[in-house]
Amino acid sequence: MSKHEEIREQQDDFNDGLTAAELESLHPADAAETIEGLDIIDQVKFIKQLPIRDAAKSIAEMEDHDQKILIQNLNHGLAARIVEEMAPDDATDLLEDLDEEHRQALLRRVPEEERAELKTLLTFDPDTAGGVMNTEVVILDQDLAPDEAIGQIREQVEDKEVPYYAYLTDRKERLVGVVSLRDLLLAKRGVPLREMVKDQNLITVGYNVDKEEVAHLIAHYNLLALPVVDFGNRLLGVVTVDDVIDIIHEEASEDMQTMVGAGANETTDSPVTFSVKKRIPWLILNVVNSAIAAYVVHLFDATIAAMALLAALMQIVSNQAGNTGQQALAVMIRQLAMEKFDRKKAWFAVLREIKIGVINSALISSMVLAVIFIATGDIMLAGCMAGALIIDMLIGALAGASIPLILKEIGRDPAQASSIFLTTITDSIGFFSFLGLATLFIL
Amino acid sequence: MSKHEEIREQQDDFNDGLTAAELESLHPADAAETIEGLDIIDQVKFIKQLPIRDAAKSIAEMEDHDQKILIQNLNHGLAARIVEEMAPDDATDLLEDLDEEHRQALLRRVPEEERAELKTLLTFDPDTAGGVMNTEVVILDQDLAPDEAIGQIREQVEDKEVPYYAYLTDRKERLVGVVSLRDLLLAKRGVPLREMVKDQNLITVGYNVDKEEVAHLIAHYNLLALPVVDFGNRLLGVVTVDDVIDIIHEEASEDMQTMVGAGANETTDSPVTFSVKKRIPWLILNVVNSAIAAYVVHLFDATIAAMALLAALMQIVSNQAGNTGQQALAVMIRQLAMEKFDRKKAWFAVLREIKIGVINSALISSMVLAVIFIATGDIMLAGCMAGALIIDMLIGALAGASIPLILKEIGRDPAQASSIFLTTITDSIGFFSFLGLATLFIL
Structure with missing residues (x-):
């Protein structure tokens, strides 16, 4: 425990x-x-x-x-x-x-x-640096020596939450540098603070920068706190690492919602009307997309009228390919969110998904081939199912892995509605390949 | 920019x-x-x-x-x-x-x-506290006075990465307390460190604890570093907050993969065989589940043989409900991952999803009613579509919101394969309600 x-x-x-x-x-x-x-x-x-x-x-x-x-x-x-x-x-x-x-x-x-x-x-807008910052910061004069600085921190520290960094400002309250307690303890006596920060890569953020970008910066630079400044570079406060952990958590789990067309920032506390507004455009896209798959089935009306069982079995093909594709989709979206985009590596990952698709479609289609043959005794029907499954699961793997990359390449959010696009493809191809094979070989 | x-x-x-x-x-x-x-x-x-x-x-x-x-x-x-x-x-x-x-x-x-x-x-297992900890810690004798401690830190600090906490150990290297630099600067002179940590709520973690639990503890207690101990409470190292940010990011995005039956810890770098092993059980579950939906369709073979167009249109119903359910599913899973489980609040969120479902199904079914009527001139067909859409989208909203809660209540991961279970329900109910209504009112 x-x-x-x-x-x-x-x-x-x-x-x-x-x-x-x-x-x-x-x-x-x-x-x-x-x-x-x-x-x-x-x-x-x-x-x-x-x-x-x-x-x-x-x-x-x-x-x-x-x-x-x-x-x-x-x-x-x-x-x-x-x-x-x-x-x-x-x-x-x-x-x-x-x-x-x-x-x-x-x-x-x-x-x-x-x-x-x-x-x-x-x-301040609660979704910006200004909205999440803490104003209790230790501010020091840049002309102090390290030991004087430690003395000043001792005086200021009691009611400040973040005493691991102290901020140096000039006469006009402009931020000129950051020193950590560690720096101060290590510093040579007598050297003024301004000398310590002379060549510093000072990382700051404007008060109106989105809080997700603030979280990125803190994670990227492994900071404990990031100073927030106004347009005149005057210090307004700091955002501390513990405040961004929730932001990172929220952001990392957003893709799960956007991939199915829910709003990125919806929660169970959001007003119903907010959620309806976010979701309805994607539901409309989905209805249009599923009309495409329905049209494909409609092309085979004669086949289905001759053998209604096909309408039942085609579900299995499209579902299987849809699920295969969603697995690839989820892994790709997560990778794009976790790491810097690397085009070569990304397309290599598509190849990896195709390999997985080859193995999984071989296993599943063999299983389905056996079950359908045993259940119906119809080897042609079983063969059409297996063939369509292999085709559609491979297409699913390829589409699931590629859709986020294509969205990314055209400058869109790689997750947005990706699951909806995927299903359109796997449904249409699944119905077409299964009903097509059945028309050719069974009827 | x-x-x-x-x-x-x-x-x-x-x-x-x-x-x-x-x-x-x-x-x-x-x-x-x-x-x-x-x-x-x-x-x-x-x-x-x-x-x-x-x-x-x-x-x-x-x-x-x-x-x-x-x-x-x-x-x-x-x-x-x-x-x-x-x-x-x-x-x-x-x-x-x-x-x-x-x-x-x-x-x-x-x-x-x-x-x-x-x-x-x-x-150490790389997925445990021992595997992610840092061993460069400042260790102090508990009998030191604060100023002596600061002096010692000055000597030790140069090659230590984490000098914001110092750890106090007894003669047998057992951890007895933690002091921050802030505590030391604020402390009264002459009082030994052991007095400062006497009533401390010391939070530690065993070296074999999973790294996700380590990340939880650090986030929960807003820590900058968490000491890692062995079974004898001897200090082995510390895990710092910057090391857990990636873990939090990974964990927060895992659900997206598990909901469709991919492995929680799969990445695009995982070996193909690893991914196949993780995914194939869920693909088999999916094929069995889609057989249930296929069986529902099979019950209506006579209806479909009489009017093959129904096989095309039923896709639209099931797809729409599936998408509605997935939106609810994603929002619920995310909520369960972000916050402490609160049964009352959770079931209240299900009610919220049903409300959203009522509005969205009314909008989408009106749209579909109009389009089908204009396209076919068949008001009965359009009515059956609209009716089935309302039924199935509401079931989708209810199922999508409830499945994670039911999985949670029976002690399972709320995300695991939830999308597969959902699709079985929305497909089966969608086909049954549409083909059932059509059998009753059209044929």
């Missing part, structure tokens, strides 16, 4: 007889999970018993949805004190989720200085 | 006339991308010109596949010096990818001390 599971189990054990002291002794992330498991009346009861600091930390770790309900069930005074105690980025996330009236009620109760900061943060 | 794109463009610009000095001035992550874009002869040429330290840093950032080819094209002496210069976890990753002969040739050329460490690291 892993540590994580152990903790969960402990939580389950004492959920019934939970005391505030026990809750206080938990890591805020675990306290948050425990609180989420309680009903709202108990949630409020425990939050009232916790020290404000612990309450704020635990609430910051709760899911957006649970957080919002809990805060709206606390009295305004307590809720405002909790918001005030939270890191400004967490407080902003929370305030964004509340309805306007509630948000204003809490903001009015927060002291002037914090209120001004929260109001500024609320002006 | 974002910072990242700008850098890429600059790289494209000077790829032709690239000099070693330019390469040296890049961030190692960008140098790695630039090197990957060169042919292997130029790659070797530039690596030979770079200082060993820069070469090691850049190669550590390259994709596994490119890294392996480059190292195998360098002479053993240079390759071994580069491996020696890399962080032990990066060096181990690289050595694991090489073939046995090459690995041994490089290890023989690495100095005794580093060799022993790399050999130990190579014994």
Whole structure:
């Protein structure tokens, strides 16, 4: 049993007889999970018993949805004190989720200085660097010596969340460099900070840059924090690595939705109308595409009228090829999302999928050949099924692997509606090859 | 244009006339991308010109596949010096990818001390905490005072990659606590470290714990590094947050593959036989499942023989419902992967999908009703299509949203083969409702 599971189990054990002291002794992330498991009346009861600091930390770790309900069930005074105690980025996330009236009620109760900061943060688009940044940064004068800098950090560090980097600014608040505590501890005495950052590859991001791009940069450069600047290169805040982990998770799983024509950013919390708007264009594309496959079948009306069983068996062919293609599709889309695009390697991967398709279609078609022959005694029918399966599964493997690459080459999202395009191809080819073979060899 | 794109463009610009000095001035992550874009002869040429330290840093950032080819094209002496210069976890990753002969040739050329460490690291399963951990940790005696500790860190820090936490061990090398540089800077003078960590919620992970669980723990507790221990609680190393970002990315996109019956950990680099083994069981399940849908069609052989057009049109119904279901499926699977499971909220999400299904099926079926009526003049046929579409798209929405929850409730992976189960349902119900309605009202 892993540590994580152990903790969960402990939580389950004492959920019934939970005391505030026990809750206080938990890591805020675990306290948050425990609180989420309680009903709202108990949630409020425990939050009232916790020290404000612990309450704020635990609430910051709760899911957006649970957080919002809990805060709206606390009295305004307590809720405002909790918001005030939270890191400004967490407080902003929370305030964004509340309805306007509630948000204003809490903001009015927060002291002037914090209120001004929260109001500024609320002006940033929540999907941009400005919307996810933390404003509690350690700022140092570039003329300080390392030991003076460490002294200053000691003074500033208590109420800052991210003290592993300190930021150097000039007189006009423009960012000129970043030093880590590690750099400061290693630095020669007496050399001013400005000398330490002279040849630095300073990586910054504009406040209006999309948060997914921010996550990319942090992952690409292995950063713990990335400074956010305005157009004048003035330091506004930092985005820390723990804040981008959720963004990376969200983004990595988007393709699963877009490949079937759902919206990239749909969640189970999205309004119904939002989801309808995102999905209906692709459903319309799908109906048009499946009309193509239906037309192919229609070409063989005479064949089907003569032997209706073919209409049943053709499903098996198209389904099998569809599934084969989707397996190739999923592996390719994921690869394109994980790695830098390498054209040669990508087309090599298509070849790999074809090889897999050759083996899988040989295995499946032999199996189907045997079963259909045993069931019907009709070797021609069994042969047509097997032949169509081989043709269509190979086409499926080729199409599944190629569609994301083709979308990529023409500058589109490699996942978008790819499953819909794939099915059109495997259905049409499957019906055509099976009904065609049957027309030639059986009738 | 974002910072990242700008850098890429600059790289494209000077790829032709690239000099070693330019390469040296890049961030190692960008140098790695630039090197990957060169042919292997130029790659070797530039690596030979770079200082060993820069070469090691850049190669550590390259994709596994490119890294392996480059190292195998360098002479053993240079390759071994580069491996020696890399962080032990990066060096181990690289050595694991090489073939046995090459690995041994490089290890023989690495100095005794580093060799022993790399050999130990190579014994850990690469998919576990031990396989991804870094062994360069700062270890302090728990009896030190904070200022003494800072002094010790100053001495140790130069060749350690992760100096933001220091680990306290007892005489038997057992881990007793973790202090951050921040804690040390804030600490009262004279109080020994052991007092600082007395009531600490120490979070550790066993060396044999799966790397995905390690990534979960780091994300859950917002850690920058997680200590890895053996069964005697002795400190072996740490996993840092930058090392788990790729793991999180991989894991988040796995579901896309498992939902269609490809292997969770398949990549375009997996051997063909590995992929065949992972996929064939699900393809067999799919063929059995599509036989069920085929049997449903077979029940209506007489209907189809009387009106072969129905065999063409039934595709449109089943396809539409399949796509509707897949959209619901993808959104549900993603939600289950992103958030802690909340039964009430999950079934509420099913209701949401049904609402979306009601609207989408009303829109699509009206459209199809109109088109079929205009095309064929047959209002009964158009009505049967529209009716079957509404029934099957609603079933699709319900099934797509419920299947992951049912799999979850019975303790299975919510994504595994879910798309295959869904298609069986939407095909069978689609064929049955359309052919059934047609039998009743048209023939």
